[in-house]
């Protein structure tokens with residue numbers, strides 16, 4: 001039987017009168033790659049922030065690796081094995097690529113040599129070794145995106161939350177990033193990714209969850225979700241429905 005790594009039950013948060021995430025129930029198995037899609041403002045990033053402890057839920061629970069982690073501080077959640085990237089990438093601009101990745105590694109070790117070893121391995125995996133001593137502020141957009149993922153990977157997560165890591169990339173760069181994310185997943189890291197680039201999401205994820213106004217309106221295989229009339233109405237649009245006909 002497959003092991004549930006993350007379980008959200010009735011997860012909800014209100015900002016004043018706005019219910020940004022509304023009774024979200026979701027189970028993710030260890031090893032899965034799951035996409036989280038939906039229109040702007042649907043509550044996707046807020047759901048990430050609830051999982052990692054940036055926000056406290058109004059109602060509901062976050063169970064990770066059989067432990068209730070609801071409301072724990074972000075650094076504690078990170079240490080338990082959930083890494084995340086940010087929609088707007090946040091490198092330490094005046095630090096080098098290697099130093100940036102080492103910051104992630106320091107979550108689990110206080111030894112500089114060990115952090116350097118972890119960071120070097122991840123830097124190579126993310127094809128950043130050629131930029132080792134570059135200041136992060138001098139990287140191109142695709143390199144910054146890879147650095148963002150590398151920083152999160154250096155925390156040695158079991159679950160990696162990716163928030164629009166493909167945004168701003170051209171088609172070739174997207175294809176390269178898709179291959180990288182697939183490799184990360186194949187290496188055993190479970191993935192939950194927010195993405196608007198649908199074809200890429202479908203290439204990576206075996207299951208897709210759709211949010212609209214904070215609520216889950218659909219969940220299933222990429223084919224099931226993209227042919228769901230509610231999803232077409234809320235997010236994909238009529239052009240999508242007519243695209244194959």
Ligand SMILES: Nc1ncnc2c1ncn2[C@@H]1O[C@H](COP(=O)(O)OP(=O)(O)OP(=O)(O)O)[C@@H](O)[C@H]1O
Pocket residue numbers: 015018020038039040041042043044045046047087
């Ligand atoms: N800290 C906050 N305080 C008040 N309202 C917030 C806060 N964070 C998010 N919201 C609101 O909650 C709703 C969900 O926002 P969220 O950023 O989660 O959407 P999203 O699905 O990630 O959108 P996008 O695809 O544009 O990134 C929006 O209406 C947003 O304005």
